[in-house]
Amino acid sequence: MYLYGASGHCKVIIDSIESSNSKKIEGVFDDDINLKKILNIPILKYDNFDKHQIHELFISVGNNSVRKIIAESIKATYGTVIHVSAYVSKYASINKGTAVLANAVVNTSAKIGKHCIINTGAIVEHDCELEDYVHISPNASLAGNVKIGEGSHIGIGAQIIQGITIGKWVTIGAGTVVIRNVPDNSLFVGNPAREIKK
Structure with missing residues (x-):
């Protein structure tokens, strides 16, 4: 699984995914070129990433309108996250x-x-x-x-x-x-x- 958005909300999503050990987070996409890792997970650039590697994506952005913009612009298989x-x-x-x-x-x-x-x-x-x-x-x-x-x-x-x-x-x-x-x-x-x- 990959996440999109390396924010504070992303940290909570990471913690929720790891609580059940059901999915492995391969990386987090973010536009900030200064960010390298979040909670020891590598931060990647979406534009130059091989999209065939993304089997499941989750938008880890708290802002509702931004989440909608991302969801409507990226065609992907979106997963759900439920804390244990x-x-x-x-x-x-x-x-x-x-x-x-x-x-x-x-x-x-x-x-x-x-x-x-x-x-x-x-x-x-x-x-x-x-x-x-x-x-x-x-x-x-x-x-x-x-x-x-x-x-x-x-x-x-x-x-x-x-x-x-x-x-x-x-x-x-x-x-x-x-x-x-x-x-x-x-x-x-x-x-x-x-x-x-x-």
Whole structure:
């Protein structure tokens, strides 16, 4: 397996892959010519690399819009990453390119899209639906039947009550408590959540 993006998030992805010893990381692609290694894994340049050697790729970039740009520009077989301490129900579905990190929970009948991040200790309860490129930050909690639109970022420690719909490319600030639906392309903060920016 190869990773794309040698960031801090990449370190967490490496740790999650190594937690299960299920895949060997051959290298990490990054555009920064000054980087040589990350956690003892060699950093490579994608442009001049023999693409036939890449049997599986994972985008290790935390930024949702950048992750989408990379995924749409590189045709590859994308894998999933699930930390050994995460709980994923056998009745949940996890799409390609998604990471479920340490102590996270994805419960029964949840549907997770492509290239999502369910970060450390996050909870995605039963029947939730996450579209592609969503990031649920550490310790954020989604109650049952929550729907999150493409590219939205749920901040650290945020809480969303059951049955809520969050639009596309939304940012929910850290510690925010969401008790009503949130429209596309907006920023909500506070308890209860209030819109502060379109």
